[in-house]
Amino acid sequence: MGLLQAAKWHYSSTHYERSPAQIKSEERLVPGVPFNRYFLMPAAVLIQVCCGSLYAWSGFNLPIERAIYGPDLSAKKVAIDRGLASNVFFVAVAVFGCTAALLGPWLERNGPRKGAMIGSTLFFIGNLVTALGVHVQSLALVFVGYGGIAGAGLGISYISPVSPLQKWFPDLRGLAAGLAVCGFGAGSIFSPFTQKALIGPDYANTGEENLGVPKTFIILGACYFVVMMAASLVLRMPPPGYAVKGMDIHTVKGAESFGIVAPTKTLSDSDAALDKSESHHTVVAVPDHDRLTAANFSLRLHEALASREYILMYLMFLCNEATGLLIISKIQSITQNQMGQTADTAASINSALGGCNLAGRLLIPTLSDFLGRRKPLFFVSLCAQTLFLALLPGAIDNQQYGLFLTCAFIIAFFYGAGFGLIPAFLSDQFGSRNVGATHGVILTGWAAVSVCGGLVFNAVYKSEVTRLAPVITQTYDLNFRWLLAFTSFGITVTLLVPTGLRDRRLPRKSGEWFRFRFFARLVRVINGVPRVTSKADEDAEWSEYLARLQPATQAAEGNEIYGAAR
Structure with a gap:
């Protein structure tokens, strides 16, 4: 098998094979303790809290440079940010993002527990090497x-709890996504204080240490390893045919009414005792006049990754995360x-920033479940970031704390x-069957911002320090201005992301560039010319498309939905 064929197979096959004994x-x-899906939530939070220590890295910047290069010779005991x-x-x-993208399909084929254990081990080794x-x-x-080995461990550990939670909670995708990643923000709440206490309260300025930088990495790395390994034992995928409220791992937004054909797991008595509301785990009957299922609208992994809607979501996510990532790195x-x-005070601000990060990861995805929509909240997010990013240079220049x-x-x-919205949004658009892979690949947008944006950010900062010396309050102004271009572009891209089932699945016309809705009418831009599709023509096209899906339904019936490879 050549490299190209291997890559194609890797991003096409996500079949997870389990023996009856393993499922049992x-x-x-x-x-003696029956498993309940809610056990996954605290386990996911614990793993993400450890991974989220990454966000407290800015607290290591000055101590590491002091430990390696010594104090600033021009100021003796004052720390210097060499960038x-x-x-x-x-x-x-x-490395985090690239690892998540590369191993996302592998995770779907091998299960979240194995992924979390491997990630925990790599993160521990990375801390020791650091x-x-x-x-x-x-x-x-x-x-x-830290940049290489620990980054790789964080990448696979991060997506390991996200994938099973989306599969176990098809009815609460926003809440599940928020809980799956909110711990990542929590990691930066306490980490700045533990780092500072272990290294020495003012080591970067005075050189006075408690345990010092190397021992701090060893101690924290060991603690993270124990917690992550213990939590990984809870992770598992749902059993074959599992569904909630007529939704399973294939269900995309808008296809809920098409139902499920495969047998569906029901709650055990012990599960029902823990959550009586879940008595709805039952088979959903398919109407005689419509034998299509939710699975007919779920794309294969490589089809999802190559779709226009995924590319637009990728750009939207990249633009949404650029500003926060770069500010957190230097806060x-x-x-x-x-x-x-x-x-x-700086450590306290870093911690408070982590609290805001955590709140956003949990509250906004939960709100999206209540609203039943994710896209408008991404739009609000980008508009808010654009506004406050525009205000930030003046606040620093004028010392308005x-x-x-x-x-x-x-x-x-x-x-x-x-971060909280994107796993649920991906599940809505493409189903949760491959969310580990689609989520992993989309994190490369975050990685791209980190490498390209981070290097540009630091280069511009150093140039501005030289140009503006001795004034330092304006050294970030130019960086904040070019970041405005990202958030502004993101607003436009978000508006173009299709969310209606017809908009996403209705076959494209020859020469169609993109499409959008204008007063509920479908507008196609064909060879640069906007063309409005009448309601009657749209209905006829949709009926023809559904009719073509019928043979696929016949072939799929009777198969075990979760295990069947497509």
């Missing part, structure tokens, strides 16, 4: 340890150097909201 064993959390250690964060995020790098004063080894440095606050915090907190809130 997964009905129990531990011997070097912060690049480790960007590399880690890049500690060694600081000890021997090698920044290159720090890049390998402690900005708070100390540009706003003149102490190291303790309250406005600075308001801008940073709101940007962090909606940055987190994007």
Whole structure:
């Protein structure tokens, strides 16, 4: 098998094979304790809390540079931000995203438990190598340890709980997505304080340490490893034919009414005792006049990744995350150097930013379940980030500390909201069967922002420091301005993402560039010319499309939905 064929198979096959004995064993959390889907939520949060320590990296920037290069010779005991250690964060995020994209299909084929265990191990090893790098004063080894090995471990660990939660909670995709990733924001709430306490309260400025930087990485790495490994034992995929309220892993937004043909798992007595509301795990009858199922509208993985709607969602997500990522990476440095606050205050701001990140990841996806829509909330997120990003330079230049915090907190809130919304949005559009893979690939947008955006951000910052010296309050202004282009572009892209079932699945006309709705009428742009499709013509096209799907339904009936490879 050639490289191209192997890649095609990797992104086409997501069949998860389990023996009857394994399926039976997964009905129990531990011997004597029946498994319930709600057990996944705290396990997911614990894994993500450990992964979210990545967001506290800015607290390591100055201590690592002090440990490797010593104090600023021009100021003796004052820390200096050389803009070097912060690049480790960007590399880690890049490796994170690429690993999630590469191993997403593998995760679907092998299950979340194996993925979480491998990710936990890599993250632990990465922390140990980082500690060694600081000890021997090698920044290159720090890049390998945290940027490379730990970043890869974080990538696979991050998506491991997201995939099963989307499959177990097709009825609460927003809440499940929010809980699956909210812990990532929580990791940066306590991490700044533990880092500072272990290293030394003001080590970067005075050189006085408690345990020092290397031992801090060892201790925290070991703690994360124990917690993540224990939580990974809870992760598992749902049994064959599992569905809730007529929705299964294939159901896309708008196709709920087509029902399910395959046998559906019902709750055990113990499950019902824990959650009486789940008595709705029953087979949904398919009307005689319409034998189509939700599975007929679920795309294969490679079809989903190549679709126009996925490409638009990719760009939308990239634009939504760019600003928050870059601000979080530098927040402690900005708070100390540009706003003149102490190291303790900077750590507190980093922690508060993590709280905003967490709140956005949980509240906005949950709200999307209530509204039944995800796209409008992405639109609101990008508009809010655009507004407060525009206000941020003036807040720093004029030393308006309250406005600075308001801008940073709101940007962090909606940055987190994007991460919480995207798994549920992907499940709505493509079904949850391949969400581990579609979610993993879309994280490369975040990775691209980290590498390209991070390097540009640091390069522009250094150039502005030289140009504006000795003034430092305006050194980030130019960076904030070019980030406005990303958020503004994202607003436009979001409006173009199709969310209606007909808009997504109705076959395209020859020469059709894109389509949109205008006062409920379908408008196709064909060879650059907008053409309105009448309601009668649209209905006729839709009926013809459904008729063509009927043979596929006949072939699919009787198959076990979760196990059948498409």
